[in-house]
Amino acid sequence: MEKAKKSLELISEEESNLVTRLAVPAHRVGSGFSFYEDFALKGIRVDRVEPGLVVCSFKVPPRLTDRSGKLANGAIANLVDEVGGAVVHVEGLPMSVSVDMSISFMSTAKLNDDLEISSKVLGKRGGYSGTLVLMRNKATGEVIAEGRHSLFGRHPSKL
Secondary structure (H helix, E strand, O other), rough: HHHHHHOOOOOOOHHHHHHHHOOOOOOOOOOOOOOHHHHHOOOOEEEEEEEEEEEEEEEEEEEOOOOOOOOOOOHHHHHHHHHHOOOOOOOOOOEEEEEEEEEEOOOOEOOOOOEEEEEEEEEEEEEEEEEEEEEEEEHHHHHHHHEEEEEEEOOOOOO
């Protein structure tokens, strides 16, 4: 616990003043990207979209790396969540809600590595959907992570 507290502490008074002066405006739904989306997803490119499949490219930025310069596990989990949810999203309806997510971390990605993130629908039943997200290094083909993602969302009315 002490190690976690220490890693969150600001090093100097100057850093503390900088953080205090940060202005993060409130996000209005439908008004564009939120701070979170811009921070976590900035730079992701959608390369291919087909029914039940989304393929994206992503270059690992410094803001999502840990102290050792590798893509942080939390960033991997976030990308699995976002790309896994995108493949089942229906335009005009609210985003589905994650019900369960399981991620196998197979390898690591370093700063500036080019990644391919693909998501495909495993199945749907009522409002529930299951997706498989595969993250691999484009240059080596090495699998970085594999995630299974279950989501629930409203399906369109039949009226």
